[in-house]
Amino acid sequence: MAKFNEKVAMLRYRIIAWTMLLLAFAVIGRAAYIMTAKREYWTKVSDRLKADSVPVKPTRGNILSCDYQLLASSLPEYRIFIDFRAMAQSKTDTLWDEKEDSICIGLSQIFPQKSAEEFRKHLREGKELRRTDKKGNVITGSQHWPIWPKRISYSVFSEVKALPIFRLGKNKSGFHYVTFNARTRPNGSLASRTIGEMYGEKDSARCGLEMYYDSILRGDKGYINRRKVMQKYLDIMIKEPVDGADIVTTLDVNIQDLAEHAIVNKLKEIGGELGVAIVMETKTGDIKALVNMTRLTDSNGEYYYREIKNNAVSDLVEPGSVFKTASILAALDDGVIDTTRQYNVDTGGGVYQMHGRPMRDHNWRRGGYGVLTVPEVLYVSSNIGVSRLIDKAYHNNPERFVEKIHSLGLGIDFNLPFPGAQKHAIVRMPKKGRDGRYVNWSETALPWMSIGYETQIPPIFTVAFYNAIANNGRFMQPRFVKEVQKDGQVVKEYPPVCLKEKICGDDALRKIQAILEGVVSKGLGKRAGSKSFRVAGKTGTAQVADENGSYKSGRVRYWLSFCGYFPYENPEYTCIVCLKKTGVPASGGLMCGSVFHEISEGIMAKKLKHSIQVACDSVSNPIPDVKPGNLLAADYVLKHLNVSTIGGWNGTRTTGTPVWGTAVKGHKAVRITKHGEMSNSIVPDVTGMGARDAVFLLENHGMKVSVVGRGKVKRQSVAPNTKVTKNMRITIEMG
Secondary structure (H helix, E strand, C coil), X not given: CCCCCHHHHHHXXXXXXXXXXXXXXHHHHHHHHHHHCCHHXXXXXXXXXXXXXXXXXXXXXXXXXXXXXXXXXXXEEEEEEECHHHHHHCCCHHHHHHHHHHHHHHHHHHCCCCCHHHHHHHHHHHHCCEEECCCCCEEECCCCEECCCCCECHHHHHHHHCCCCHHHCHHHHCEEEEEEEEEECCCXXXXXXXXXXXXXXXXXXCCHHHHHCHHHHHCECEEEEEEEECCEEEEEEEECCECCCEEEECCCHHHHHHHHHHHHHHHHHHCCCEEEEEEEECCCCEEEEEEEEEEEECCCCCEEEECCCCHHHHCCCCCHHHHXXXXXHHHHHHCCCCCCHHHCEECCCCEEEECCEEEECCCHHHCCCCEECHHHHHHCCCHHHHHHHHHHHHCCCHHHHHHHHHHHHHCCCCCCCCCCCCCCCEECCCCECCCCCECCCCCCHHHHHHCCCCEECCHHHHHHHHHHHHCCCCEECCECEEEEEECCEEEEECCCCEEECCCCCHHHHHHHHHHHHHHHHCCCCHHHCCCCCCCEEEEXXXXXXXXXXXXXXXXXXXXXXXXXXXXXXXXXXXEEEEEEEECCCCCHHHHHHHHHHHHHHHHHHHHCCCCHHHHCCCCCCCCCCCCCEEHHHHHHHHHHCCCEEECCCCCCCCCCCCCXXXXXXXXXXXXXXXXXXXXXXXXXXXXXXXXXXXXXXXXXXXXEEEEECCCEEEEEXXXXXXXXXXXXXXXXXXX
């Protein structure tokens, strides 16, 4: 064994130590040199290889109806391109030559606006495109050639992606795309001005609830740093985007659809120019429907109707005879008139000189109404009767009348969630100059104001006033949004707001309620009534200025209206219907009353509940089709329809923890098969389910669901058994 030489070993250690020390000094020195002398150069290099703070757009929140149906949602749209250079580099260009015919035929079937030959010509143009780079080299083929010039939906995108070559992936096929978040409304144009719209780039709110609640719906942008590493860009997330919250409105899709159809059908029948309808829930003030239909002309000169302006909240109009209710209620509450015969009024032959100006009733050519009681004045909507009663009581003190009208709630600022909405009704207050004379008032102002002229009141204020009468004097603020949700959890609530606990005394309120019921049962509002329930309300017919602001152009225009509530004994809804038309016939009772009747009957019909036995047939017992999904509900319905089920399992409750499975229709029974436990980490198969079960199941798995179409689920964007990832989104297509 060799003897250890300490001197040689220590020498070696010293050499290694000094070498490492010198290397360390060299590294430190080089780093100091780069940080000082070469700092500017390397900063420029770094700037070329990264893009700091690239914004990442969040997904805009949904707008939902009162029963959580989608009214507006953000769904993906795509622009599709092809990279012919990537195809050449991956050597799939020869495969392209073989499959070109199949691709062009497939594209033509997906986009029938272009023939297969047109697609072939268009794609060859991109493949043969030549350009010269900075070094003078000729490059053949476009890297970003558009396959289709417009954005396409997910379903169309899926069809394109399934074509030959395109399905191979981006690097081999060159097929690539850009994703956009597009705003869609599943119910089409339904309540479009109330829900709101987005500008062309689909990222800027234009009107309606979309605009008013934009900060809530929009969410917060995220940011990434993009760095180039080994010829590829690496995205480093700095701040995650925060998706927008959902707003839950008070709108009812069924009532909105019912009201829109009723308005449009009547406008077509009478040749009307504009139609407005508002349905308000009496106890809460919730707006269940808001319709604004304007007549437009297409390129062929044909009329059609659509929403272009929210007239119900923004138009200042002379309300006409529906205002007479406020006039009579003010006088009743002040005690200057009563419903007894002591306060009868003589309307004469239908024409009365009111301070030198003729006041006429609608039947003045037929001899008028003669002597009327206060209730009868409203039953027949007598202009003379109302104006004489109000003028006699308030002629010397018109300020008192206007103050009383304001106290009834017509002077309150509603703070409506619509840009351009009127803040309050305009009821002119008399003013005196220094000499004690009125500067903005005449002797005829009060009589004409009392019958609905010389005032400007948007329909939303009129319906809110009538709703207060129906609600025993409680004046509710019109409510359009009831809550804000984030990831299914309520983060903010907007409870009903009572603006005024009592608009008048109980005695006056009971009297005006009885009078309004009489208008429908005995007076001019009979067309608004129903055989199934009692209705109360008031008609209105007012002459309005033409498009040039004139009343004497020879073209008489009318603002027709009916406002009322139902059922009379325990009011649930208040509704106003307004129509604008030119020329006679023009009757608020006949035209608006019939629309009110259709809306009220439709609403109450949907609320009727019959025993399930009504659906049973004692003679035959056909086996129904049953969707897969929650077996608890399916088994409950099948049992009560006397349909036999087999499969060794029976449900006992209609609510509670769902039991998922399938139901197969047989000749004499339905076979129910329960699924095993579903893992929350795996995407379930919801094909064939209804929307409610599918959305419930997918959301319980932590996914955000978008629904397209109606019926059963025919396709889901994420395949079953795929692993669920955080914030995963899935689109289900119904059909």
